[in-house]
Amino acid sequence: MKRRQFIAASTLALPGCERTQDIQGGFVGANHERGHLLREARSWSTPPLLRKTGVVIAGGGIAGLAAARALRQQGIDDFALLELEDTVGGNSRAGSVSGIACPLAAHYLPLPSDAAPEVQELLEELGLRHRVSGRWQYDERHLCHSPQERLFFKGSWQDGLLPMQDVGADTLAQYQKLSALVEQLRQRSRWTIPSFRQSLDATQLALARITFDMYLDQQGLSDPHLRWYLDYCCRDDYGAGTASVSAWAGIHYFAARHGFNVPGAQSQEREAVLTWPEGNAWLVRRMARPLAERIHSGQVVLRVANVKHGVEVDAFNTVTQKLERWQARRAIVALPVLAAARVTENPPDFLRHTANLIRYAPWLVANIHIREALFDRPGAAPSWDNVLYGTPGLGYVDAMHQSLQSVPGATVLTYYRALGDLPQGRPLLLTQSWSAWRDQILNELSAAHPDLAGKTTRVDISRYGHAMAVPVPHQTDRPRARTLSSGRLNFAHSDWAGYSVFEEAFTLGHHAA
Numbered sequence: 074m075k076r077r078q079f080i081a082a083s084t085l086a087l088p089g090c091e092r093t094q095d096i097q098g099g100f101v102g103a104n105h106e107r108g109h110l111l112r113e114a115r116s117w118s119t120p121p122l123l124r125k126t127g128v129v130i131a132g133g134g135i136a137g138l139a140a141a142r143a144l145r146q147q148g149i150d151d152f153a154l155l156e157l158e159d160t161v162g163g164n165s166r167a168g169s170v171s172g173i174a175c176p177l178a179a180h181y182l183p184l185p186s187d188a189a190p191e192v193q194e195l196l197e198e199l200g201l202r203h204r205v206s207g208r209w210q211y212d213e214r215h216l217c218h219s220p221q222e223r224l225f226f227k228g229s230w231q232d233g234l235l236p237m238q239d240v241g242a243d244t245l246a247q248y249q250k251l252s253a254l255v256e257q258l259r260q261r262s263r264w265t266i267p268s269f270r271q272s273l274d275a276t277q278l279a280l281a282r283i284t285f286d287m288y289l290d291q292q293g294l295s296d297p298h299l300r301w302y303l304d305y306c307c308r309d310d311y312g313a314g315t316a317s318v319s320a321w322a323g324i325h326y327f328a329a330r331h332g333f334n335v336p337g338a339q340s341q342e343r344e345a346v347l348t349w350p351e352g353n354a355w356l357v358r359r360m361a362r363p364l365a366e367r368i369h370s371g372q373v374v375l376r377v378a379n380v381k382h383g384v385e386v387d388a389f390n391t392v393t394q395k396l397e398r399w400q401a402r403r404a405i406v407a408l409p410v411l412a413a414a415r416v417t418e419n420p421p422d423f424l425r426h427t428a429n430l431i432r433y434a435p436w437l438v439a440n441i442h443i444r445e446a447l448f449d450r451p452g453a454a455p456s457w458d459n460v461l462y463g464t465p466g467l468g469y470v471d472a473m474h475q476s477l478q479s480v481p482g483a484t485v486l487t488y489y490r491a492l493g494d495l496p497q498g499r500p501l502l503l504t505q506s507w508s509a510w511r512d513q514i515l516n517e518l519s520a521a522h523p524d525l526a527g528k529t530t531r532v533d534i535s536r537y538g539h540a541m542a543v544p545v546p547h548q549t550d551r552p553r554a555r556t557l558s559s560g561r562l563n564f565a566h567s568d569w570a571g572y573s574v575f576e577e578a579f580t581l582g583h584h585a586a
């Protein structure tokens with residue numbers, strides 16, 4: 074059987090939900106105990122071990138790694154990067170289940186526009202893009218292979234994620250109306266990724282004050298299929314839906330990319346993305362490689378302070394179980410804003426203010442190992458991104474999609490769920506048992522894949538209590554500076570952009586350095 078062929082499932086579907094108790098797995102990923110050490114920060118005694126370096130980078134996510142790269146570009150090698158986890162990468166780390174690499178969170182990077190020259194330069198350095206006859210070309214092996222995405226809608230799979238199968242004329246008219254509105258807004262204002270260094274004009278400021286739901290209601294855009302799709306997009310990018318995010322964020326999702334395209338319309342264009350079996354950890358590994366011994370993992374930064382002739386950074390070394398004090402000329406605080414506000418001594422007003430303003434979305438990511446290919450419902454062929462209409466989750470991506478194997482077989486399906494809209498999302502995430510999550514997720518996906526539970530061998534679940542900043546209304550007075558600094562401390566993290574994507578984290582880190 075060829076990779077893209079599929080078998081209509083209705084006659085072949087296996088039951089199997091009753092067999093979930095045989096499925097192995099557990100919680101993996103972020104170390105919550107280490108994170109909780111931050112709460113005890115003020116009660117630590119004087120650290121015995123003194124260490125010196127030129128620059129301390131606190132936090133080894135994309136922002137911290139980008140800062141380290143930029144220091145090296147300036148010829149500064151005298152620095153130490155302190156990371157709480159055992160490996161760097163933050164939300165862009167990878168795992169593996171039964172020998173198959175898979176993302177623990179971030180899994181793709183859209184091709185950066187000219188508004189992200191720093192990211193373009195990184196991709197060039199990594200050999201992902203090069204000039205051919207004066208035009209930029211991306212390495213085909215790393216561009217998401219076709220078919221890219223499909224939606225399980227009305228009992229079958231359709232190509233693309235915007236519901237199209239048998240929708241009425243009213244629905245199509247509303248799609249067209251939103252498409253025209255987004256186009257008008259694109260003409261009127263500047264929409265870029267990264268957005269953090271751009272100041273908002275009056276139109277954008279007005280959009281930033283209301284929720285996306287309010288805007289859609291004002292425009293009479295009430296079609297349930299359109300509203301589901303927009304809610305899905307916002308949950309997918311921002312961790313919370315249209316009721317939570319600002320209208321600026323809702324429009325930005327489309328306007329900063331290629332608009333809101335209705336299939337069949339002239340300018341129809343699907344977003345080209347770079348992706349890897351292990352997700353954005355592919356980029357992380359290459360950014361971390363030249364840093365070698367400058368990376369100090371398993372170090373929980375507990376205190377960052379401007380002192381008379383430099384900075385002091387206290388970190389708990391989880392290997393020696395001792396506190397260490399780093400003395401340096403400067404520090405780059407590439408921590409989530411919540412953590413930065415906790416550890417920074419005498420935090421500057423902009424840090425305190427932003428920490429009070431930020432609302433975090435919790436996320437759950439489940440890596441589901443299946444021992445053989447799933448039977449499939451009729452319609453569009455298995456794709457990289459597979460979404461089920463009307464479900465609480467965001468569907469799954471297939472870790473083996475980029476492989477060139479001709480026969481589908483064992484793989485890992487990475488399932489995503491954003492909990493930013495649930496008032497009790499964080500306690501639910503942290504208290505619900507692994508087996509309850511396992512059964513809930515398999516049950517959700519079984520509408521499209523009744524044989525899933527029977528073919529699943531393992532489910533590894535990563536939980537992120539404060540995964541990303543949600544771009545809620547009234548965040549317009551956030552600092553939008555090129556460099557956020559206080560004394561000898563510079564701050565960088567995607568939180569400063571108000572929402573979390575690679576381009577924002579990377580560019581902020583680059584400029585902090």
Ligand SMILES: Cc1cc2nc3c(=O)[nH]c(=O)nc-3n(C[C@H](O)[C@H](O)[C@H](O)COP(=O)(O)OP(=O)(O)OC[C@H]3O[C@@H](n4cnc5c(N)ncnc54)[C@H](O)[C@@H]3O)c2cc1C
Pocket residue numbers: 111131132133134135136137155156157158161162163164165177178179180181182353372373374375407408409412436437438489537540541565566567568573574575576578
């Ligand atoms: C589930 C999920 C899916 C995502 N998917 C995508 C995607 O496909 N594409 C995309 O572009 N973006 C995606 N994102 C967004 C992702 O957050 C960004 O791309 C990027 O990885 C953020 O990097 P950062 O450096 O800003 O933050 P973080 O990843 O939060 O990095 C902060 C680092 O600081 C460390 N740290 C925290 N406290 C301390 C301390 N006290 N001491 C020392 N170290 C500390 C953390 O361990 C972490 O390594 C996703 C996010 C999530 C949660």
